[in-house]
Amino acid sequence: MRARIPVENQDTLAALRGFLKRLLETEAVEAVLVPMETPAGAVTPALVADPALLDAADPLAPVLGLNAARVVGPVTVREPRGRVAAVLRPCEYRALVELVKLQQASLEDLVTVVVDCPGTYTVPDYQKMRANGGVDRAALLAGMRTGDLAPQSGYSFRDACGMCENFAAVAGDIRVELFGADLSAGIPVVLPDDLAGHLGLEAAPEDGRRAEVVDKVTRSRVQARDAVFAEIRGRLEKEGVEGVFAACVRCHNCMTVCPICYCKTCLFKSPVMEHEPMQYMAWARRKGAYRLPADTMLFHLTRLNHMVLSCIGCGLCTDACPADLPVGRVFRAVGQQLQAVFDYVPGRSVEEPLPLITFREDEWSHVGEER
Amino acid sequence: MSDNGFEPKIVAFLCNWCTYTGADLAGTSRIQYPPNVRIIRLMCSGSVDPTYVLKALLDGADGVLIGGCHPGDCHYQSGNYKARRRVIALKEILKQAGMEEDRVWLRWISASEGQRFADTVTQMVQYLKEKGPNPMKREWAV
Ligand code: SF4
Ligand code: SF4
Ligand code: FES
Numbered sequence: 255m256r257a258r259i260p261v262e263n264q265d266t267l268a269a270l271r272g273f274l275k276r277l278l279e280t281e282a283v284e285a286v287l288v289p290m291e292t293p294a295g296a297v298t299p300a301l302v303a304d305p306a307l308l309d310a311a312d313p314l315a316p317v318l319g320l321n322a323a324r325v326v327g328p329v330t331v332r333e334p335r336g337r338v339a340a341v342l343r344p345c346e347y348r349a350l351v352e353l354v355k356l357q358q359a360s361l362e363d364l365v366t367v368v369v370d371c372p373g374t375y376t377v378p379d380y381q382k383m384r385a386n387g388g389v390d391r392a393a394l395l396a397g398m399r400t401g402d403l404a405p406q407s408g409y410s411f412r413d414a415c416g417m418c419e420n421f422a423a424v425a426g427d428i429r430v431e432l433f434g435a436d437l438s439a440g441i442p443v444v445l446p447d448d449l450a451g452h453l454g455l456e457a458a459p460e461d462g463r464r465a466e467v468v469d470k471v472t473r474s475r476v477q478a479r480d481a482v483f484a485e486i487r488g489r490l491e492k493e494g495v496e497g498v499f500a501a502c503v504r505c506h507n508c509m510t511v512c513p514i515c516y517c518k519t520c521l522f523k524s525p526v527m528e529h530e531p532m533q534y535m536a537w538a539r540r541k542g543a544y545r546l547p548a549d550t551m552l553f554h555l556t557r558l559n560h561m562v563l564s565c566i567g568c569g570l571c572t573d574a575c576p577a578d579l580p581v582g583r584v585f586r587a588v589g590q591q592l593q594a595v596f597d598y599v600p601g602r603s604v605e606e607p608l609p610l611i612t613f614r615e616d617e618w619s620h621v622g623e624e625r
Numbered sequence: 626m627s628d629n630g631f632e633p634k635i636v637a638f639l640c641n642w643c644t645y646t647g648a649d650l651a652g653t654s655r656i657q658y659p660p661n662v663r664i665i666r667l668m669c670s671g672s673v674d675p676t677y678v679l680k681a682l683l684d685g686a687d688g689v690l691i692g693g694c695h696p697g698d699c700h701y702q703s704g705n706y707k708a709r710r711r712v713i714a715l716k717e718i719l720k721q722a723g724m725e726e727d728r729v730w731l732r733w734i735s736a737s738e739g740q741r742f743a744d745t746v747t748q749m750v751q752y753l754k755e756k757g758p759n760p761m762k763r764e765w766a767v
Binding site for chain 1: 676679680683684685693695696697703704706707709710711712713714715717718721722723724731732733735742744762763764765766767
């Protein structure tokens, strides 16, 4: 049902903290997994069991350095486990859905709290803002009300956020709907009836402007996204992967931050990729020269094959790349094409099987039968 | 392109139960086919990781043939159905990445189809001769 979290003194953040505290105090859950501000001023997810500590919870901090789906995994993946509420951005929720299907996380005993997202800054930018006059959250909230979202002057949103068309909370057990909302009248929230009853929240009418505002932001993001896709596809066609990833230094950062790349031992860190010294000599002789570390394009093309169908576009790979390569742009652009082939939308539903572990006998029946 | 003496190199990943046996049959029945193919035997087409195919292509193989049992005949029930999806994904990615997806062929060839195996290799060699060498042969910076 739809309800409103009461807001006092226009303090949206305090109201959200209060809501999370209620979840704990009423024992709806045993812990809340939420972005917290550390004493040193950084923002990091933490699993909070003591309601008093939720005064440091910062679910609205416009920064993303880690996709929280990664940390939901270990907390939920097997029994026995606690009853937990996890506060997530839409891209984190989508990553979680994919991880559930990859059997790296579970939705059992988990209450997902998905919050509308205006876009986020990189960790360095966020730190810079804090050091130089602060992060203007009021402007972001105001922008969410009208749909005129702009980053703080002198900064831009993370590359992925600028082209993210899936920023609205459309799934999850609890949805915090900030777009189009007059927050002085309370924060619109959608949650199961029994939980609302448990928390003592009453039904409230829908805020009329949300759909229109979400639509407006979606249109501008789709426009930005399509421009990026056109640019990156043009480059891939002209230069190939070896052109776009030419400056890669093989730090594997993109893979390390990727919430979907869950393999405990990546093929590229395994003995399969350790070759005999004479093997390198053979390769060098065969081609005249051999790029080292070996298999750099193989790394990127393999990653595309292994996970692009599940790429939910959080773009942390781009932020993590020391060579400033458009990793996330490539993955999103290629992902869109491939997802269309298999009619698959990553992160949409745990009911939709991963395209590469399922099949239909009667599909593509001409493939392999060519004479 | 004329043939110019160019002899394409094909790496073939064949499933043990059907295509590999088919290739064997071609041999024992003395069916002629060009010697351009290096065969790697796997238990099932479903165990071909796209990485193997990519490694061969990036290192300069002119073509990669993946052979498995006809749909319905996989000895592990569904390996070939999954391989089919994987190859479709791989070829689409190659296309997107600006690489030549038509160097990768997937064919269902049963244990009794020695002739089909020979025909497939002959066809593929002809196709690759016309197409020319894999440009990755000379690309050291990949
Ligand atoms: S990618 Fe989308 S959902 Fe994720 S932080 Fe950016 S705008 Fe928000
Ligand atoms: S983060 Fe950048 S440099 Fe590091 S492996 Fe990925 S693409 Fe290469
Ligand atoms: S055993 Fe031949 S394709 Fe699976």
